[in-house]
Amino acid sequence: MKQTGDLNLVKKINKSIVLDRIRHDSPVSRARLAELTGLTKATVSSLVGELIESGLVDEIGAGESSGGRKPVMLLFNGTAGYAVGIDLGVDYILGVLTDLNGVIVEQHTMKHSNASVDAVIGDVIHSIRELIGRAPQSTYGIVGIGIGIPGISDEQGNVLFAPNLGWENVPLQQRIESELGIPVVIDNEANAGAVGEQQFDAGVGQNASYLVYVSIGSGIGTGIIIRGELFRGSSGFSGELGHVTIEQNGKPCRCGSSGCWELYASESALLEKARAVLPEDDVDIEALLRRAGDGDKRVIELFEQLGRSLGVGLVNIINAFNPELIVIGGRLAEAESWMLGPLTEVMERRSMPFPRAKLRVQFSGLGMKSTVLGACSLAIAKFFASTKVSVEG
């Protein structure tokens, strides 16, 4: 049954439009909001009144006059609540506490040994409790928890499959919600990263409605934003672009296929190639980055080669999704200076002029924090989408 229209819906739509505008254009006056949104001054006045009542918006006094009465400036009250973001890695847990503006207030990192599903969940909960404990007092308290995982999940927050953790069908959301009594959102690590880059000032994808985030780790993960929203596919399994074939008779991949992109353009691919050139001891990412930084020609050539392989896959992304922005993240993003040139060269040679015309390719602006911040952002978005705030005030 489709969502029907009624007065409640109207108010919800308008209130969320007004709140969004205040969030992104603070400080702003009621009169200006009326102009920006197309609503009448009276409507804006009334909605702003309720938002102030609910603690999400504050008046911060008069602004500059433009030839008449001074406007009363409004500010989004980012400290009306806090959210927890978790980046659940294969051997680490990175957690942050942010206010509703996404400003990081507290941080917590720990290793986990992946001994068992229960042990990991215990560690995650411990990490969250730690952060919650340090949260300042606020009107709404902890509004939600977002968790980025190295695997795929469904809408109910079940981890369907996370090969690198060895997880299958783990009801992660439900377990953490019942333990802590706070709304939880689960999403793929790359999806969260995409949201992070799109939503945060420090990210490179603000205002991008069509964005693909490519996370280079031991494999390649991708998060896809279409029309400003995460694209999840028909069963939550979209964007396994790391397993797009770029060499139909290439190396076999653990996914069952062969010649997958990630076999040529991931950390693993880099390390494999490095082993042929360097002493075993120097074959890890840190060391390679250091050597390249010191000007080691052999290592720089490895990164350039990786850049070219990345380029081949990026062209596939362009042809499939026609995004306005591709963001490259993960630890290897640090190798930007050596990869960008070859990558761009391959991309320009192999792609068609049209989709390329309006395309930007950038390396992550948030670095290792894109996933954890994106997770926070998902939690905050869920909070604002819940009717509690939007309508009932």
Place this chain on the structure above:
Amino acid sequence: MKQTGDLNLVKKINKSIVLDRIRHDSPVSRARLAELTGLTKATVSSLVGELIESGLVDEIGAGESSGGRKPVMLLFNGTAGYAVGIDLGVDYILGVLTDLNGVIVEQHTMKHSNASVDAVIGDVIHSIRELIGRAPQSTYGIVGIGIGIPGISDEQGNVLFAPNLGWENVPLQQRIESELGIPVVIDNEANAGAVGEQQFDAGVGQNASYLVYVSIGSGIGTGIIIRGELFRGSSGFSGELGHVTIEQNGKPCRCGSSGCWELYASESALLEKARAVLPEDDVDIEALLRRAGDGDKRVIELFEQLGRSLGVGLVNIINAFNPELIVIGGRLAEAESWMLGPLTEVMERRSMPFPRAKLRVQFSGLGMKSTVLGACSLAIAKFFASTKVSVEG
């Protein structure tokens, strides 16, 4: 400026919900509509009244009682208006006239020589005029014209690029609208095909919200439906999946890349391979289909090989878009019986269990008519989306 909410919007939403339900569940009573939509009986009554007033809905008398007063059954009046659909090919124009239900009423085919842009547009207009001339009298007359083109277009209906026609920046929509004074929609041939398969009873994709239509012609075109809507990418250039690389150092392609899927899995690829095996005279699609039908092993092997190459690209589609349905269309769809086996074998071997679980792969249900019917459907959808019908009545 985002769309704000007001009473007009509410009515538009509800009216279109009610009309959609009548369109798809005819015959249906007001009481049943109230149940189906979640609106109250009073609201449904009022909206249905206006729809009857506007000629789009008819009362067709009493239905079966279910233990009380007999319901008055409502029927969508498909003949309240007509739409023209055009499939503009490289050397032909296929046109149909359908009623608002998408039932074909008239048909018109012609060859065109592609002498010049103006000549082709002249032929298209001639074809449309011919069909309009044969349209029955109706309340709304010709509500719109949809045109599927072998190239890409923008939202204003400009043909940006159509290599096989040799067109660049042709304002097709504007030219036809100013000539005929009827709303025109332009879209890619494969996009139209996808809509056709999704919207029509005879298509295989009814109710599919995540569908990829693969049109095999001299190249490969694809139309992608996400959340029930055509996906166009950030600049109208999505879904050039024919140019996804499946062999990074493969044959060079006219697109600038090399190893593109369509070099291995299109009509051209088939014909090229056939030339190595058969006398030159027998190398055309019709002949190959005939020979395969006669049991020619060498030709059947060619089709099987094509099926395998198709499979490789389909796996890429699955990993990228995670659709619930892939529809294979174009003339080569006739070779289903020889291609399906090898195609499925490759697909199952190379794809991951998860996205494959809920996936169907089917050959076109509309055959050569998917594009032309999809084009009609786009025109009809535009008509219903226009406020004229939806609100002002």
Place this chain on the structure above:
DNA sequence: CTAAGTTTGTTTAATGAATTTACAAAGTCG
């Protein structure tokens, strides 16, 4: 054949969110 119960669809009054119009307050500027 009648009385009771059901189902359908309309009517009427109430609700509530946005709009329109008017206006007061607080500025600027010559």
Place this chain on the structure above:
DNA sequence: CGACTTTGTAAATTCATTAAACAAACTTAG
């Protein structure tokens, strides 16, 4: 200082939905 602007609120109006009541039409049990 007075004319003009701009900001924000208030009151009256509009209008689509809902809720409740009801009339009409029908079935079914006895």
